[in-house]
Amino acid sequence: MARIVLFGDFKVNQVKHLNLSSELTLLLNSSDVNMANFEAPIKTNGAPLKKSGPNICQHIESPNWLIDRGFNVVSMANNHTMDFGEQGMVATQKAFEKIVTVGCGPWDEAYCLKTIDTKDGKKVGFIACTQCEFGTLTEKGGCGCAWAMSPAINKLIVDSRDKVDALIIMPHGGVEYMDMPLPEWREVYKQWIDLGADAVIASHPHVPQGWEIYKNKPICYSLGNFCFEALKENNVPKHWYESLCCVLEVSGSHDIEMQIRPIKFDGKDLYISDNDSQEFAEHLKWMNDTLSDDEAYKKEVNKSVKKLLPHYMGMFSRGGLVTGALQKNFIKGFLEGLMGRGFFNKVHALNNIQCESHRWAILRALRLKENIK
Structure with missing residues (x-):
């Protein structure tokens, strides 16, 4: 059986004192694939992209922090990867050259299936994409991130299904800080399952959203922030520091099950651990109950x-x-x-x-x- 562990958005200003709990370390060490969304490029001299919203980057040692803890796949399909242009993106990809990056680059690389062979012989495939923002590739030419609504994504899903034992899509989209996904995204993600995806595990809203099982396949609408140091500590949205860890178990070809593990990030002590908050558990239950009631x-x-x-x-x-x-x-x-x-x-x-x-x-x-x- 292959185990795939997925976390949400990762962006840190410094990693020297950033630590994981022993329980999460054990989880990472026992899995075949560990994946997160790398939310911003590492710091370079690249010129800031003209855009709406902040241009952000993160510590140059952030990639090594993830690699040293067993992460072997990162999504770079998000609304910040191109914040400092091609230079920032290329430098970040180079920092991850020992592992798999998904969802960005020139057109043929951004819209590309990436795979990992697990120790039990299964081939797991990954596709990453983002909603249309600045730095998103909506047509051929230049570099950027794969667009979730491009017909190329649907074609890639169809073409990829028979090449792998499990096909995981990690989109980056939704309205920030909303507890519920928009109906349009629910339909898009279900369509991807219809086309051949085995799981859709999303990020971007910076807070967790609910999850559901559609045709025996899991859809998680937002994992929230794995580890994201806030720009303004005095104005942090509720649940900014609380997120979901998604654990997928692949027992056979296209046979997949999901478990959700609540986690939290202590922004002061820079410590990531399991989240046993009863209040957060009740919030998650409320979201899922709401999703199941039209x-x-x-x-x-x-x-x-x-x-x-x-x-x-x-x-x-x-x-x-x-x-x-x-x-x-x-x-x-x-x-x-x-x-x-x-x-x-x-x-x-x-x-x-x-x-x-x-x-x-x-x-x-x-x-x-x-x-x-």
């Missing part, structure tokens, strides 16, 4: 997107698009612009439109507001 799920999604609409309208205003009467978020965006923080920067509006998660959330919220079916 009416409750729809209600929760609608509540979340309506709450986010003023934020999106503020981003449109900062992008120079007046979208309605003056409101708090428009005024806030204007004042931020006066202080040199990006007002009339069209990339803010562009990202609301190009990123399918934002676009889907905005469309749903506007339909609800205007009572349009």
